[in-house]
Amino acid sequence: MIDLYWWMSANGHKITMFLEEAGLPYRIHGIDVSKGDQYTPEFQKISPNNKIPAIIDDAPNGGGRPITIFESGAILIYLAEKTGRFMSTDLHTRMETIQWVFWQAAGLGPMGGQAVHFLNFAPEHIAYAIARYTSENRRLLGVLERRLEERQFMVGDSYSIADMASAPWIFGFQRRNQKELFDFEPYPNIKRWFDAIMARPATQRAYAHVANFVANAPKDNRDFSEDARRILFGNHAVKS
Numbered sequence: 001m002i003d004l005y006w007w008m009s010a011n012g013h014k015i016t017m018f019l020e021e022a023g024l025p026y027r028i029h030g031i032d033v034s035k036g037d038q039y040t041p042e043f044q045k046i047s048p049n050n051k052i053p054a055i056i057d058d059a060p061n062g063g064g065r066p067i068t069i070f071e072s073g074a075i076l077i078y079l080a081e082k083t084g085r086f087m088s089t090d091l092h093t094r095m096e097t098i099q100w101v102f103w104q105a106a107g108l109g110p111m112g113g114q115a116v117h118f119l120n121f122a123p124e125h126i127a128y129a130i131a132r133y134t135s136e137n138r139r140l141l142g143v144l145e146r147r148l149e150e151r152q153f154m155v156g157d158s159y160s161i162a163d164m165a166s167a168p169w170i171f172g173f174q175r176r177n178q179k180e181l182f183d184f185e186p187y188p189n190i191k192r193w194f195d196a197i198m199a200r201p202a203t204q205r206a207y208a209h210v211a212n213f214v215a216n217a218p219k220d221n222r223d224f225s226e227d228a229r230r231i232l233f234g235n236h237a238v239k240s
């Protein structure tokens with residue numbers, strides 16, 4: 001059984017998408033990051049960076065010592081290797097997949113995340129920050145569009161953990177309906193790829209978990225209490 005420490009965010013959806021595709025048994029433990037659940041001593045033992053997602057697999061090799069993993073990219077690689085699915089074992093293809101997982105975790109995620117933050121959650125309008133992150137996000141989207149011009153998926157014609165890492169971020173961008181952030185129009189290949197992934201029954205089952213946690217996912221500052229903003233965007237975690 002896999003225990004998944006989760007909240008309904010792009011990085012959380014990556015893992016439920018994999019688990020649903022692979023049909024692995026799992027149970028979700030909700031970590032409400034807007035209430036500060038990520039800072040409890042119990043969760044910090046599992047995820048020392050105080051962020052979701054994290055997993056504990058109680059039987060990594062069909063038994064043996066349980067393993068704890070944080071960082072969504074590391075979890076995806078672990079699950080792919082555990083199941084032998086969604087990442088080829090061929091050296092070149094495996095490394096191509098891992099590169100694109102890192103590309104998402106180090107580029108599209110953090111840069112897109114900052115673009116979303118400065119456009120929607122920052123207490124003041126900082127034009128420089130908005131321009132800096134939206135333009136870097138657009139550059140990364142251009143990289144993804146080029147990548148998908150000649151391929152069905154990010155690594156060849158097989159759906160892989162690279163796609164599972166990136167598609168939830170596109171989901172998060174498009175649901176905001178903000179032209180400065182994202183618009184499908186200049187990215188027809190991203191649209192084709194994204195629509196195909198969202199139509200997969202496993203993706204739909206993964207996203208259906210949202211309804212079990214909150215009726216409406218927060219969209220901007222107005223949906224967060226002052227406490228939630230302090231926890232998520234303040235210096236709550238900084239030890240002086």
Ligand SMILES: N[C@@H](CCC(=O)N[C@@H](CS)C(=O)NCC(=O)O)C(=O)O
Binds near residue numbers: 033052073232
């Ligand atoms: N690099 C990490 C990022 C994880 C992350 O940013 N998680 C967010 C939700 S998407 C979170 O836990 N935020 C709570 C906080 O920042 O306090 C990963 O890919 O797992």
